[in-house]
Amino acid sequence: MIDRSHLFHVLTDRLAESRALALLGARQVGKTTLARSYARSHDCAYFDLEDPQSLESLVQPLAMLDGLLAQGRTVVIDEVQRRTDLFPLLRTLIDRHARAAQFLLLGSTSPVLMQKSSESLAGRLSLLSIGGLALAEVSGAGVSRLWLRGGYPRAILAGSPRAAMRWLRDYLSLVIERDMPLLGLSVAAPVMQRFWRLLAHFHAQTWNAAEPARSLGVSEPTVRKYLDFITGLELVRQLPPWHENLGKRQVKAPKIYIRDSGLLHYLWGISDSDALWQHPKSGASWEGFALEQVLHVAQPDEAYFWATHAGAELDLLMFKHGLRVGVEFKRVDAPKMTASMHIALQDLKLDALYVVYPGERRYTLMPRDGTPSGVQVQAIPLTDLEHIRADWC
Numbered sequence: 001m002i003d004r005s006h007l008f009h010v011l012t013d014r015l016a017e018s019r020a021l022a023l024l025g026a027r028q029v030g031k032t033t034l035a036r037s038y039a040r041s042h043d044c045a046y047f048d049l050e051d052p053q054s055l056e057s058l059v060q061p062l063a064m065l066d067g068l069l070a071q072g073r074t075v076v077i078d079e080v081q082r083r084t085d086l087f088p089l090l091r092t093l094i095d096r097h098a099r100a101a102q103f104l105l106l107g108s109t110s111p112v113l114m115q116k117s118s119e120s121l122a123g124r125l126s127l128l129s130i131g132g133l134a135l136a137e138v139s140g141a142g143v144s145r146l147w148l149r150g151g152y153p154r155a156i157l158a159g160s161p162r163a164a165m166r167w168l169r170d171y172l173s174l175v176i177e178r179d180m181p182l183l184g185l186s187v188a189a190p191v192m193q194r195f196w197r198l199l200a201h202f203h204a205q206t207w208n209a210a211e212p213a214r215s216l217g218v219s220e221p222t223v224r225k226y227l228d229f230i231t232g233l234e235l236v237r238q239l240p241p242w243h244e245n246l247g248k249r250q251v252k253a254p255k256i257y258i259r260d261s262g263l264l265h266y267l268w269g270i271s272d273s274d275a276l277w278q279h280p281k282s283g284a285s286w287e288g289f290a291l292e293q294v295l296h297v298a299q300p301d302e303a304y305f306w307a308t309h310a311g312a313e314l315d316l317l318m319f320k321h322g323l324r325v326g327v328e329f330k331r332v333d334a335p336k337m338t339a340s341m342h343i344a345l346q347d348l349k350l351d352a353l354y355v356v357y358p359g360e361r362r363y364t365l366m367p368r369d370g371t372p373s374g375v376q377v378q379a380i381p382l383t384d385l386e387h388i389r390a391d392w393c
Helices: 005-016 031-042 052-057 061-070 080-096 111-121 142-149 161-182 189-202 210-216 220-232 261-268 273-278 282-298 339-348 386-392
Strands: 020-024 045-048 075-078 103-107 125-129 236-239 255-258 302-307 313-320 323-329 352-357 376-381
Touching: 005 020, 005 031, 005 125, 020 031, 020 080, 031 045, 031 075, 031 103, 045 052, 061 075, 061 080, 075 080, 080 103, 080 111, 142 161, 142 261, 142 273, 142 282, 161 189, 161 261, 189 210, 189 220, 189 255, 189 261, 210 220, 220 236, 236 282, 236 302, 255 261, 255 282, 261 282, 273 282, 282 313, 282 323, 282 386, 313 339, 323 339, 339 352, 376 386
Parallel strands: 020 103, 020 125, 045 075, 075 103, 323 352, 352 376
Antiparallel strands: 236 255, 302 313, 313 323
């Protein structure tokens, strides 16, 4: 049902060209499964820093790791955020053994981990981030199941939607009560639970720290710290605003998305497809879900949203190979050109504009007179996103 073989090939290729590679992503997206598969096929030495036996093996890490590298083996260290003190030693060993694929490091990203690795392994460590399951990886489950349950493999494979939501509840509790304090943010669990529900309220909206700060009884900088930390765990996406000199007042606060739609639906109290379609914020959920799918396929160099205080907006502005490509997300049967799309085409000088919708037919939309000529505007089904990659990526 789940085929992630393409990630194995990506990991193999990246290790072949890197002396050290960090495999990053949120907890339970499949990092360990992928790394263990690579380790078995390449005779790697595997250390799991949540395993007491592995921790015991690294009591004297220099002798252990230096000996393994001398044998030509790749060393895999899982949950590396538990031993950030190893990073200076890894730098020494990487410089001592000049070959590719020396270390594969796994960890949930966080500001602390990224700071430690960048300080000690600058110029030596490559990064590969993986997320939850995408449409192309889930055969037989379909769009509706992936949208409702999100991309965590265990949620997708749960026996029922309610079982999936119970797993997501336990997952979030584990993140709040164990992972966040371990990674450097100690906040009382009830406070952080409330903050998560406030984030769910802001999903697909521009961020305003004043309301969460008042609700939690903390300062706006403190709320910003919470948001940045959770973003560092790759659980929330802050989509930055794009602004340039257009003679118009433009929005300069980021838009907030909970990256996994299943986690969002748990926070909203949604446990089945009928409730999801009838929910008043169903469109916002679909926008965030479709956004993650597009970014997974397109892999842009940079991604933004754009909006003016007069009401014009573009859900997603992507830059790649010097091109500007806009994307709108419409949960309607047959999307049409809107005033905002015309303004975005003119003001942002887009090279292409796609309207992603939940239909089945790809067709061209006709801009009105005055829009830049030769610009491609197409409605694209969510299940047909490979056309975006084929057209311009």
